[in-house]
Amino acid sequence: MRRHLVVHVVGARPNYMKVAPVYSELEQLGTVEQRLVHTGQHYDPEINDVFFAELPLPKPHTQLTVGSGSHAEQTARALVELERLFIELRPDLVVVPGDVNSTLAAALAAAKLNIAVCHLEAGLRSFDPTMPEEHNRRLTDHVSSLLLTPSEDANENLIVEGVAPEKIELVGNTMIDTLLANVEAAIELEAWREFELRRKGYVLVTLHRPALVDSTHLITETLWGLEEIARQIPVIFPVHPRTRARLEAAGAVPERVKLVAPLPYTRFLSLQAGASGVVTDSGGIQEETTVLGIPCFTLRDNTERPVTVTHGTNVVLGLNPERLPEIPSRLRWPRRNVVPPLWDGLAGRRAALAIEELLGAAQPKRVAVTASNGNGTRNRAVSVPVAAPAPVG
Numbered sequence: 489m490r491r492h493l494v495v496h497v498v499g500a501r502p503n504y505m506k507v508a509p510v511y512s513e514l515e516q517l518g519t520v521e522q523r524l525v526h527t528g529q530h531y532d533p534e535i536n537d538v539f540f541a542e543l544p545l546p547k548p549h550t551q552l553t554v555g556s557g558s559h560a561e562q563t564a565r566a567l568v569e570l571e572r573l574f575i576e577l578r579p580d581l582v583v584v585p586g587d588v589n590s591t592l593a594a595a596l597a598a599a600k601l602n603i604a605v606c607h608l609e610a611g612l613r614s615f616d617p618t619m620p621e622e623h624n625r626r627l628t629d630h631v632s633s634l635l636l637t638p639s640e641d642a643n644e645n646l647i648v649e650g651v652a653p654e655k656i657e658l659v660g661n662t663m664i665d666t667l668l669a670n671v672e673a674a675i676e677l678e679a680w681r682e683f684e685l686r687r688k689g690y691v692l693v694t695l696h697r698p699a700l701v702d703s704t705h706l707i708t709e710t711l712w713g714l715e716e717i718a719r720q721i722p723v724i725f726p727v728h729p730r731t732r733a734r735l736e737a738a739g740a741v742p743e744r745v746k747l748v749a750p751l752p753y754t755r756f757l758s759l760q761a762g763a764s765g766v767v768t769d770s771g772g773i774q775e776e777t778t779v780l781g782i783p784c785f786t787l788r789d790n791t792e793r794p795v796t797v798t799h800g801t802n803v804v805l806g807l808n809p810e811r812l813p814e815i816p817s818r819l820r821w822p823r824r825n826v827v828p829p830l831w832d833g834l835a836g837r838r839a840a841l842a843i844e845e846l847l848g849a850a851q852p853k854r855v856a857v858t859a860s861n862g863n864g865t866r867n868r869a870v871s872v873p874v875a876a877p878a879p880v881g
């Protein structure tokens with residue numbers, strides 16, 4: 489009998505760390521056939537190829553060449569190419585992670601061909617319609633048949649939007665699975681040494697969001713703020729290609745801040761683990777610093793990951809670079825961070841079991857647990873895998 493075919497579609501850097509644990513757990517269960525498709529949204533080796541070398545992901549079975557462009561161009565190219573591919577492959581399920589343009593394109597192409605869609609990292613909301621990712625998240629969620637969420641707030645958002653509860657499964661954070669699998673090796677690597685930094689003696693920066701870097705005023709102010717931090721503590725900034733282009737266009741040249749090329753996964757994780765604090769506008773880094781217990785200062789007006797503030801180490805500074813100079817005095821707070829529930833290294837396993845169950849590939853043993861929506865007005869039962877899956881018949 490033909491095994492069910494699951495196609496995972498990735499396109500941009502943060503997708504790889506999210507999909508890898510799910511791919512590898514499904515591979516271990518051995519009950520479905522899998523294909524990895526890369527849209528080519530990210531194509532520079534330094535933000536693409538190096539990640540595949542480090543993660544438990546095969547080289548993509550299909551490599552598309554969507555590349556850069558406006559949102560419409562990039563999404564439309566991916567939509568056309570993915571539709572063609574899905575017609576050829578006829579998958580039973582398409583798995584899409586996160587919120588990038590490739591995510592939406594894959595979800596839409598599959599849904600219109602009546603192929604079931606599984607959204608990994610469903611339900612996150614910044615409630616900020618100026619973020620392209622917010623549209624990608626909402627639209628992807630609403631064409632998905634299986635919505636795998638990382639935290640309870642995501643379940644609540646989906647319920648409020650009218651998503652049927654039986655489609656939603658709280659599995660935890662698969663990107664944290666990848667972090668936990670690599671953190672020991674990352675710390676041993678001591679990547680700070682290669683940049684002549686001391687452990688817990690520097691601030692790490694990552695910035696790439698259009699809301700910040702596409703504004704000449706904001707990127708210039710930000711560099712000024714980082715220079716102020718660097719008067720007190722070294723600052724290292726691995727620069728995303730988009731940010732590098734904008735800095736060059738603005739003629740902004742730092743004196744003290746150390747700009748370096750984007751780093752491979754383990755080296756970047758090493759720098760994160762060794763930092764005194766992190767300044768970012770990335771979603772994933774807010775989550776990673778929460779688990780690592782590193783103070784994180786988010787240069788955005790909002791976050792779609794509120795658990796990193798309520799449980800973790802994240803402070804949302806607002807899109808206010810003038811607040812950057814306060815960071816050196818805020819690096820040594822008492823660490824009371826709590827790792828959010830199910831950010832335990834087993835999210836990929838739970839995701840794989842949920843996928844199997846959707847496809848009817850196996851019947852794992854499950855127990856019902858109650859999840860509260862936090863405001864006491866509505867409770868919902870979610871099922872959590874409790875044991876290894878039953879053998880496939």
Ligand code: UD1
Pocket residue numbers: 500501502529530531532533535536556557562587588589590620621696728729730733
């Ligand atoms: C994308 C995602 C964002 C994610 C980020 C991670 C969307 C809407 N945005 O943003 O959510 O956090 O990836 O990095 O999908 N470029 C290169 N080389 C590359 C890729 C891009 O030089 O390999 C440059 C191009 O000038 C391009 C620009 O970066 O126009 C932006 O790339 P794009 O993929 O459109 O968005 P990101 O900013 O990377």
